[in-house]
Amino acid sequence: LIPKADRKKIHEYLFREGVLVAKKDFNLPKHQDIDTKNLFVIKACQSLTSRGFLKTQFSWQYYYYTLTVEGLDYLREWLHLPAEIVPATHVKQARSHAP
Template structure:
């Protein structure tokens, strides 16, 4: 498919910056990406199919959408094609800066620490049984732990 170099460079730039790209399987629709609003989905699909055939992206399809992920060979190819320095990497390969989590104090009502007081006692009382030899319900869970009791007179066959 014939395409202007400016449009192909725009697609490659968006792909390199994010590392992934998608397109709906509606060829006449315009692409929703902000930098590619002037291109149709057909142009984006055909450009990325070209990269896929050369082994630079991997393609996934789901319902009416195509999804492409840039692999290591594709990163090297686009870095050379777009004349990018080696320090620039796609956002999929950048490490996220995890926000520093502040520890919550016990005065905070949303505190998720160990619960104390009445709530904790209610939970332990719920798990206890009335029988002296069985103290915890959690130990009595599973197949074969209950006493099997056969009582006649239930079900079919009894008139």
Template sequence: MFMQKTDRNAIYSVLFRSGVMFAERALQKRHPDESLKHLTNLQVIKTLQSLKSRGYVSEQAAWRHYYWCLNNDGIEYLRGYLHMPTEVVPTTLQRRMEPVRMSRNSNNNNDDRGPRGGGGQREFKEREDRSTYRRNEDDKTGNVGAGAASLEFRGGFGRGRRWE
């Protein structure tokens, strides 16, 4: 398919920036990405199928969409094609800085109060009581559920029995 080099470069740069790309199978619709609004989905699909045939992206098709993921060979190829430095990597490979979270059990006070100011020992005792609910062997209603009853086979039902 004939395509201008600027359009191909726009598709390649969006793919390299994010590391993944998608396109709907509605071929005449415009692509939803802001920098690719002037291109149709057909142009995006054919460009990325070209990269797939060269082994630079992996393709996944689901319902009415195609999804492409850039692999390591594709990163190297696009880095050379777009003249990007080696420090620039797709956002799928960048590590996110997550805030450090305090655990709920840590508490500066050494008393029996929980993290919300309630009694921590009391909450533990309630959970322990609930876990032993209906666990007694004498309680016959505790044995209710799937697979709790013994199986018994009574022959004579169905098509296989002959009456003699």
């Protein structure tokens, strides 16, 4: 079982960034971006993927997770966040126009 505090860190990171990368090393003591075990990160993301909240891509011994629209709604409800807050991958960037 993943401790609730660690699960919350993982969900907060996923919601803030919209994407997550994890090395396929189940014995790694700590994830490179989140202060928790790498195994917890992979298993939490595996659970979210099976429920359709994340999309998973695996390449060169790394898992690449992307938040889906359903996952965005789920995490917003799970973390009790307002609709105005969106992940970094969903923020529209202002385009500069040529003179």
